[in-house]
Amino acid sequence: MAEPATLGTVAAVDAIKERTGGVGYLEGPRGGRPRRVLTAHNVVLYGTLLVIAAYFLLPLWVMLVTSFKTMDEIRQGNIFAPPTEFTIFPWIKAWAQACTGINCDGLSRGFWNSVYILVPSVVVSIAVASVSGYTLANWRFKGSEAIFTILILGAFIPYQVMIYPIAILLGKVGLFGSLWGLVVVHTIFGMPLNVLLFRNYFSSVPEELFKAARVDGAGFWGIFFRIMLPMSLPIFVVSMIIQITGIWNDFLFGVIYTSNERYPMTVQLNNIVNSVQGTKEYNVNMAATLLTGLVPLAVYFASGKLFVRGIAAGAVKG
Amino acid sequence: MAVTHPAEVAAPDAARVRRPSRLLRNIPAKIASIPMVLIALVIFVGCTAWTVFYSFTKSGMLPRLQFVGLDQYDRLWSTPKWWTSIENLAIYGVLSMILTMALGFFLATLLDRKVRGEDVFRTIFLYPFALSFIVTGLAWQWILNPEFGIQAVVRSLGWEGFSFDPLHSRELVIYGILIAGIWQGTGLVMCIMLAGLRGIDEDIWKAARVDGIPTWKTYTHVVIPMMRPVFVTTLVLVASGVIKLYDLVKAQTDGGPGGASEVPAKYVMDSMFGAQNLGQGFAASTMMLLSVVIILIPWAYLEFGGKKRG
Numbered sequence: 001m002a003e004p005a006t007l008g009t010v011a012a013v014d015a016i017k018e019r020t021g022g023v024g025y026l027e028g029p030r031g032g033r034p035r036r037v038l039t040a041h042n043v044v045l046y047g048t049l050l051v052i053a054a055y056f057l058l059p060l061w062v063m064l065v066t067s068f069k070t071m072d073e074i075r076q077g078n079i080f081a082p083p084t085e086f087t088i089f090p091w092i093k094a095w096a097q098a099c100t101g102i103n104c105d106g107l108s109r110g111f112w113n114s115v116y117i118l119v120p121s122v123v124v125s126i127a128v129a130s131v132s133g134y135t136l137a138n139w140r141f142k143g144s145e146a147i148f149t150i151l152i153l154g155a156f157i158p159y160q161v162m163i164y165p166i167a168i169l170l171g172k173v174g175l176f177g178s179l180w181g182l183v184v185v186h187t188i189f190g191m192p193l194n195v196l197l198f199r200n201y202f203s204s205v206p207e208e209l210f211k212a213a214r215v216d217g218a219g220f221w222g223i224f225f226r227i228m229l230p231m232s233l234p235i236f237v238v239s240m241i242i243q244i245t246g247i248w249n250d251f252l253f254g255v256i257y258t259s260n261e262r263y264p265m266t267v268q269l270n271n272i273v274n275s276v277q278g279t280k281e282y283n284v285n286m287a288a289t290l291l292t293g294l295v296p297l298a299v300y301f302a303s304g305k306l307f308v309r310g311i312a313a314g315a316v317k318g
Numbered sequence: 319m320a321v322t323h324p325a326e327v328a329a330p331d332a333a334r335v336r337r338p339s340r341l342l343r344n345i346p347a348k349i350a351s352i353p354m355v356l357i358a359l360v361i362f363v364g365c366t367a368w369t370v371f372y373s374f375t376k377s378g379m380l381p382r383l384q385f386v387g388l389d390q391y392d393r394l395w396s397t398p399k400w401w402t403s404i405e406n407l408a409i410y411g412v413l414s415m416i417l418t419m420a421l422g423f424f425l426a427t428l429l430d431r432k433v434r435g436e437d438v439f440r441t442i443f444l445y446p447f448a449l450s451f452i453v454t455g456l457a458w459q460w461i462l463n464p465e466f467g468i469q470a471v472v473r474s475l476g477w478e479g480f481s482f483d484p485l486h487s488r489e490l491v492i493y494g495i496l497i498a499g500i501w502q503g504t505g506l507v508m509c510i511m512l513a514g515l516r517g518i519d520e521d522i523w524k525a526a527r528v529d530g531i532p533t534w535k536t537y538t539h540v541v542i543p544m545m546r547p548v549f550v551t552t553l554v555l556v557a558s559g560v561i562k563l564y565d566l567v568k569a570q571t572d573g574g575p576g577g578a579s580e581v582p583a584k585y586v587m588d589s590m591f592g593a594q595n596l597g598q599g600f601a602a603s604t605m606m607l608l609s610v611v612i613i614l615i616p617w618a619y620l621e622f623g624g625k626k627r628g
Contacts, residue, residue, distance in 0.1 A: 049428055052421075053442045056501065059457040060445070066460065078471050079461070132354035139347035147351070147358045154362035156558045156610050160586040160603040164596065165365035168381075188357050195354070220346035249450030251565040256591070266452045270569050273456050286460060293453040300448035301441070307448075308440065308509050 067091060067287035074282050090283035094291055098284055100271040101260070107288050110268030114248055114295075116179060117264055121186035122243045126194065128187055129239065130232075133198025134224055138210055148199065155192035163256055170257065177259055185253050190246065194239050201235040202228060234306065241303050245296040265292050366607065373600035381596055390601035400602065403580040406492045410581070411560040414499050418556055419549070421500065422507025427537065429508070430515045440512070444505030451502065455569025458498035459485065485571055488578040495570055495579060502566075503559065507552055514548035515541065550617065557613050561606060582606050 062079055067090050069083040077084075096106040103109065135141075136148050166185065167176060175181035205228065213223045229236075254264040263271070269292045273285045300307055373391075376384040394400050425443055429436050446454060461467045464483040472480040484494030518541060526536040542549075564583035571579045573588075582602060590599035 045428060045431060045433065049433065049439055052425065053439060056442050056446065056505075059454075059461060059501065062461055063457050074466060078474060079463075079466050079468075080471060128353050131350045135347050135351045135354070139344055139351075141344065141348060141351070144351070147355055150358040150362050151354070153614070154358065156554075156614060157362060157366055158561050158583065158603060158606040158610060160564075160583050160599075161369050161607050162361060162365040164381075164590060164599070165368040166361065169360075169365075187353075188361050191354070191357050220344065220350065245448050249452075251450065251452050251568070252587075266450050266565075269456070270452050273459075274569070274572060282460060282463075282466065285456065289453050289456045293449045296448040296450070297445065300445055304441070305437070308444065 063286045063290050067094075067283055067290055069283050071281060071283060087283075090281070090287040091291070093281075093284045094272075094288035098272045098288060099278075100263075100268055100275065107265060107268060107272065107291055110263060110265035111291070113258075113262050113268075114265040117182055117186075117254075117258075118244065118247050120179070121183045121190075121247045122240060124183050125187040125190040125243055125247075126236065126239050129191055129194035130198045130236070131224070132191070133195045133200075134202050134228055136195065136199045137202035137205075138223070138228075139220060148195070151192050151195055159189065159252060163252075167256065177257065177262075179262070182253060182257050185257055186243075186247050186250070189253075190243055193242065197235060197239055197242075198232075201232055205231060237303070237306055241299055241307050244299050248295050369600050370604050370607070373597065373604045375597060375600075377596040377600065379594045379596070386597075390597045391605075394598060394601045394605065397598075399577055399580055400582075400585055402577060403582045403585045406579060407560070407563065407581050409492050410496055410499065410563060411557065413493075413496055414503065414560060415553060415556050417496075417500050418504045418507045419553065421504050422552070423511045425504070425508040426511035426515055429512055440509070443508050446502045447505045449502065451565035452569040454498050454502045455495075455566045455571075458494070458501070459570045462494055462497075486575055488575060491571055491575065491579040495567060498570060499563070499566060503556065507556065510548060510552050510555075511545070514545045517548075518544055550620070554613075554617055558610065561610055 058080075065082050066074065066079060068086050068088070069077070070085055070087050070089075073083060073085055094106060095108050095111075097104055098106045136144055166188070170176040170181045170184065175184060209227060210223065213227050218226065248264075249266060250264065251266045251270065254267045258264070258267075269288055272288055372381050374385055374387060376382055376386045376389070429439060433439065462469075462483070462485050464470065464486060469480060469482045472482070484490035484497075522540060522544070523536065526540060531539075562583060563581050564587065567573060567579055567581050567584055573580045573584055583606065586599045586603045586606065589595045589602060
């Protein structure tokens with residue numbers, strides 16, 4: 001009987017494992033660590049990773065330093081350099097004073113508009129998608145597979161093909177230009193991905209569980225609320241992450257289905273930064289850009305691995 | 319009559335006990351799937367058909383049922399702006415597919431080498447994906463700004479003749495947008511690829527090592543063929559994202575300089591909501607749909623063929 005420690009030693013002296021850098025444990029950072037840190041292999045590996053990481057971090061860095069500089073410093077200095085005269089004024093101006101057209105109350109208006117759009121859209125879209133996914137996984141009916149196929153294909157239809165007739169339909173039911181119209185639109189276009197996620201997740205729940213619940217007399221909603229929901233918290237979180245970032249970042253539907261007063265933050269941001277009137281205040285623009293990116297970034301950093309697992313699970317299983 | 323009568327009554331009775339009428343089974347499930355069915359049929363099928371149908375009419379400011387055959391398409395294909403849009407989309411699409419796939423897979427293999435701080439690197443590579451295209455476009459618009467951005471910095475370091483101003487060059491502008499697009503989209507590809515790599519059975523790696531196959535060869539000969547479905551899925555995801563390209567262009571260049579970075583999605587938007595020329599918008603969006611179909615059919619065919627082989 002080999003002790004675990006002995007096994008570790010055997011693995012560590014395994015010549016091929018040394019050469020391949022020890023990829024035996026694909027589950028994650030488990031198993032023996034590489035012995036020498038500064039091998040040529042490691043230098044190349046980490047060097048490459050660091051260079052690429054720098055490319056990915058560059059825009060965030062540039063936005064951050066620009067947003068804390070004065071316009072004078074921007075005109076004279078290097079965009080990559082940190083600010084010498086640290087100022088928070090651009091952030092205040094971006095939030096409360098920046099102008100779009102005649103309104104000069106800053107991005108705060110867009111922020112709150114986006115919040116009002118986001119909350120009902122996320123709730124409704126996830127409710128509809130989860131129930132639909134559950135139906136497709138556990139309560140198939142004649143033609144349900146066809147519906148599922150249409151939904152998945154729907155993900156590939158360019159939005160531009162559908163926006164006009166949807167506007168007409170929304171107009172007919174009196175929702176065009178209203179908040180709820182936009183909620184409906186976000187629900188529609190969130191369907192393909194989220195239904196796929198939920199359907200795949202619910203399909204992986206052991207069938208015995210479902211059958212046992214049916215034998216015990218649970219119906220459609222009973223099984224959904226008492227068995228599926230408690231088991232599927234992770235997938236709901238994943239779906240929420242997808243929907244929050246997706247809806248917050250939406251620009252197209254915000255432009256089409258809302259009007260000036262109701263524009264979401266992304267639309268207002270674009271109007272502020274790309275407005276042709278007045279001198280360009282790059283520091284205010286960058287502060288405004290970062291403010292708009294803050295919500296999805298916060299969601300992203302807070303959710304961490306779940307975000308990753310979610311998009312990966314959805315894509316690979318699909 | 320008297321003999322058959324009880325049987326006639328009994329038969330539907332038994333049928334009701336054993337299997338109630340198809341339509342009446344699982345009523346809650348059917349009610350719950352009404353929104354899904356409506357979205358699939360009315361929006362995805364109905365609205366798409368509506369647009370295709372109206373692309374053959376003389377719709378201007380409002381949709382109008384006056385058929386003009388292929389006139390809208392004739393006009394579309396004789397509009398230089400449309401040609402620019404198509405060219406740009408082709409360049410952007412092909413390059414961003416190749417580059418995000420290659421870079422994404424490369425990064426995934428690097429992270430799969432049991433890297434210390436894998437989570438940190440992954441977080442860095444993926445965070446742009448959480449940002450909107452508007453934010454992405456504006457950030458890169460600023461970095462590529464000729465007066466203050468990369469060009470100015472390199473010049474201030476003493477290289478006076480250095481020129482890097484893609485956003486104000488008719489030829490280079492689409493590459494300027496491509497840089498931003500790759501920055502935004504590579505992380506997603508990397509994550510999917512990494513999940514694919516992690517999904518490969520450990521025993522396969524063990525077997526390859528026992529046989530003394532070098533790591534790179536294991537990747538090219540074993541891992542990549544095994545990951546074919548992952549590659550295909552990712553490619554389709556990237557491709558469908560490419561066709562939707564609109565926000566990024568809108569924020570970064572707004573189609574400029576002089577319409578050199580127009581893309582089809584923007585052409586549609588401009589025709590429908592700017593120029594009040596719905597017919598052109600419908601025709602252009604139908605062409606977009608057609609290009610998606612052209613991408614999807616070989617994919618579906620390939621997948622179908624693959625399943626038969628497997």
